[in-house]
Amino acid sequence: MFCSFLVFNAFLFKNKYTSIIAVILCVLLSLNFLISASCFLIYHSGFNIGMAISIVESNVNEAMSMSYMFILPGILCLLFLGILLYTINYLRKSVVTFNFKFIFIALLWLIMPFIFFLKHRYVSNKGGGSMIKNVYYHYTDFRIAQDIQEDINALTKNVPVFNIKKIQPGIENVILIIGESERKQNMSLYGYNKKTTPYTDEQAGNMMIFDNAVSPAGITNLSVPLMLSSIHPDEFRYSYDKLSYNIINLANQSGYNSFWISTQASARGITAIASMSKNKKWVNGFDEVIVPELKNAIQKKEDKFIILHIMGSHPNPCNRLPPNWNSEGMDCYDSSIKYTDSVFKNIFSTLKNTNSVVIYASDHGLKIRGDKLLHVDSKESTQVPFFVWYGDKVPANYRITGHETKRTQTTYIYPLIMKYMGLEPPQHYKNEGNKYLNLEMKSTEYDKLPE
Template structure:
């Protein structure tokens, strides 16, 4: 009985083992088949990533030069197609070049740096499109070069999505270069020639652009880093602007009457007159200024000469014309600070904005200058100290106003009364005016206020763009009680007035003979491409 049971158990065990082995074989076979499939899919995936990377690169290029896309449907269709082909070729050459560098551990560091720079190039394109809905230009390059850490941090929330795209682009770029290094690119004559194309072709394009024709070249000096030429231009502009510090002009000054003791210019930031109750806005964002309207000259139709601070403020503070700005920066030395210095006025520059090279070049000509950290209200005690001096003074107050992000322009304990951050920033500025006007009420003082530029509303975004909406700014003059009657002109001016009129207006308040004809009469506008144009030709 035991023997029978033993054999029965043995037979069942062997049968079970055989079944298990068969199942294992089947599983092994299946596993081998599954193992091969991902290998094929991985190779395909690598090629797809490279194709997507090329498309992403060309998309960034297209976002920066949108006119090329428009030309695809016009008479210059072939030129646009050629641009795509040329930039696509240079980018593919760039990939091969870096794949060769990746083959050596020392030169791979250079490749990583080149890839980082190209990813930053893409980040600029993505940021301009997603934030400003426009291509990149020289004006934006100047703003980047003149940005300071505090300003960059305050606007960092706007770059979350572009930042994500930056890391996606960088990851795809490094992945593609590594794949090409391992599986495609070899150190032979063919790949070396391909790798050098992205360095050689720009010289050919430059020669054609300079000596043969500009056909197909557009406004670009072609390079795989397609923003490089804008930054190069911006750096040249910075050098020229800094050079004005060394050029102190001699003004033909004619004093015709005693000037006002304290001539104060307040330069606001990114304030839309459309959001001020002083100009009819349905929310009471400027309650104190509204009450002072009877003691002010208000310009109802004021426009700025440019759409960004770095262009508009130098145009407001100097006699340079928009037509001259790009090629005759030395004329910026003919500014209101130097004029005040030579007219018997002690000059002061008080700012809650961090220094920016273009504007600071003019500010540095002030005999007294101070940059102050904090909300705009911190400028009032500084002003009180300056006013104590018994002398003729010209004082510039450069405030943060409604600079993006407007939520950061309001003290934490500020009562916004249900308003959004932008409207609250305007109301906060109004409270700063209240303190300034209270300080100056019983003095021989005049205050000229204008915002450097406005902003355009697009959806829920406030944009720096070339448009009439973004140039419509507040501009008014307020008088202290002791200002002589011959200077005290109140009311509202409905005629369109460019804020460059501030320059001759300050001359009058200093008792100087002002020019009969001034640059604002032509109403020229300096756009973000650094080109002068008729204001009336701006889009709404």
């Protein structure tokens, strides 16, 4: 089909007007090549739906912050485009003529995908997914990703009614901090040999620390919705409407005033859930700018549920540090963790003399391969920090400290927040199954993940 594509465009090159179409087709194919080259050189894997969702949900700031990783793939993309145009021009001059043989060859790249589709639909597909056999082979991933986004955006129109039972007074300020790309392996709180979390270390006696927490997915756009809603990984690909059964809608119906405060730019899937908050604010700047917003949110004497979505150690971690930040000889990643710890210091100081509980978990970890920090499906990249901190005025019946050593999926946040709101949590919840949603959007057993 690729050879057919070349011949097809050689015909288009024979006319100065249709040659414009040929150039556009070649540029699109080069972008398709760029995606493949980037995945191979950076992630050592193929492209998938999860990655397509990340691209669809990305924004200019995020794209710019990660652009340094794509210099080599970008150069190869331009080289590929040049070779493509040179080859097509050569075929136009020396090989391709208007006869039946070349016309037939030129149409194969358009005909064969349709034939594959018919075979896939009516003969046999060997149990596979959507047909992807065409020269623009990443198109299917983007089409599915876009369909997912449309379904998720429809959530804002579907507000469920929860069957909830209040069994005791809740904590006044229930605060969830969602971190970004933070590896527990790089935190001194979890035994790392560099002092990356000095202030959090001091607070360990006032916290419940989950020693073996794991994320339900390897990218933000999958893990955060799974953490914040009761949808099961088995349902995520086909029952997106169940994302409306999320902790924000539950808080709203439980008498809590809900807040979503974020230093991360809008992303459609997560923003669909965030939009259900009664108070929403996206603020620009380094993560420390979220502290004044928190101070404003807790002023009023009422029950409040506040989600703080921070940039944390999002790639590129060097961009997460203020210009005057002293890295003390640490690399950018470790330094970004220490900077997040300094933000926690300000948050904990703000809430010390209040009836507040702070739950912190990172959306996912990262896998280290050489000098790269990668979003991939692996046990290494699911190991995340997860802990609970208490203000001085939290009632004794809620103040449970120490270490939880068994494996705990961060989807446990949902019933944990229910408990802190004074609600009766479910007897059994999806975190018990430790199911993982991989980048192919398929649910799998956590133990089957590669190391």
